[in-house]
Amino acid sequence: MAREKKRRASGRRSPLAAVVLIGVGLLMTGGIYAGASAAMAATGDTSTSTALTVEDGKKLFQANCATCHGMDLQGTENGPSLFGVGELSVEFQVATGRMPLEQQGPQAPQKPAQFTEDQIKAMAAYVQSVSPGPTYPSDEVLDGKGDVAEGAEIFRVNCAMCHNVAGAGGALTEGKFAPPLTNTSPLHMYAAMVTGPQNMPVFSNLNLNLEEKRDVISYLLYLQQHESPGGYALGSLGPVAEGLFIWIFGIGTLIGVTVWITAKSN
Structure with a gap:
């Protein structure tokens, strides 16, 4: 009897065995479920569009823009009406981060966009559906294959007084400024x-027709893609920056040499 009791005692399972078995079972069940889910996802329909609708754009607009521009685009004391601005204006202002406006000032600065591309297009489509205005151009207008020389002349006559002939931007009055165009997209x-x-x-089509706008865009893209052949550009700010450089370093060097010669002679 004593031997039989001893054999039974030595054959007992550890108290942790049940916990280990349960853990292994859970791991196997989870692995099988994860594999099956991945297989179903791989064989499912992946062609579903993620683009947002006009109704989605309306909700985004009312949540983020209506405080200043009104629930029906009518404008308020804090922001202008959006009647007739069109989807192109909305895309430009929101995609460049100028809107939503952080604070009132002389000019809305460019900053990182606060919305995704789909959200921006949805809001633009909503504004266009309520009050149509300027819309997106054809790809040909933005292809950069226009007449660069003609575009340079048009830009010099109509734009260089604010943006600089090299598109480097410049200061205006009352804290306002013309932004640089060195990284601006053709659409913008x-x-x-x-x-x-x-x-x-x-610049309506009566001022600059589509072909002339295409030439201007081609000229600016040419500037973006080609470095200045004249050496260090000094910010491409023209004779002011160049004159300041000569005055400080050129005249300064001459004065230094004169003082040195005088000291040597003494």
Whole structure:
């Protein structure tokens, strides 16, 4: 009897065995479920569009823009009406981060966009559906294959007084400024000409036709893609920066040499 009791005692399972078995079972069940889910997702329909609708754009607008521009685009004391601005203006202002406006000031600065591309297009489509205005151009207008020389001449006559002939931007009055165009996309170049943001005038087809706008865009893209052949550009700010450089370093060097010669002679 004593031997039999001893054999039974030595054959007992550890108290942790049940816990280990349960853990292994859970791991196997989870692995099988994860594998099955991945297989179903791989074989499912992946062609579903993620683009937002006009109704989604309306909700985004009312949640983020209506405080200043009104629930029906009518404008308020804090922001102008959006009647007739069109989807192109909305895309430009929101995609460049100028809107939503952080604080009132002489001019809305450019900053990182606060919304995704789909959200921006949805809000623009909503505004266009309520009050149509300027819309997106054809791809040909933005392809950069226009007449660069003609575009340079048009830009010099109509734009260089604010943006600088090299598109480097410049200061205006009362704290306002013309932004640099060194990284501006072709779409936003066109949008600026058509919608006239900030202090920029609107260039309708009576002022500049589509072909002329295409030439201007081609010229600016050429500037973006080609470095200045004249050496260090000094910010491409023209004779003011160059004269300041000569005055400080050129005249300063001459004065230094004169003092040195005088000291040597003494």
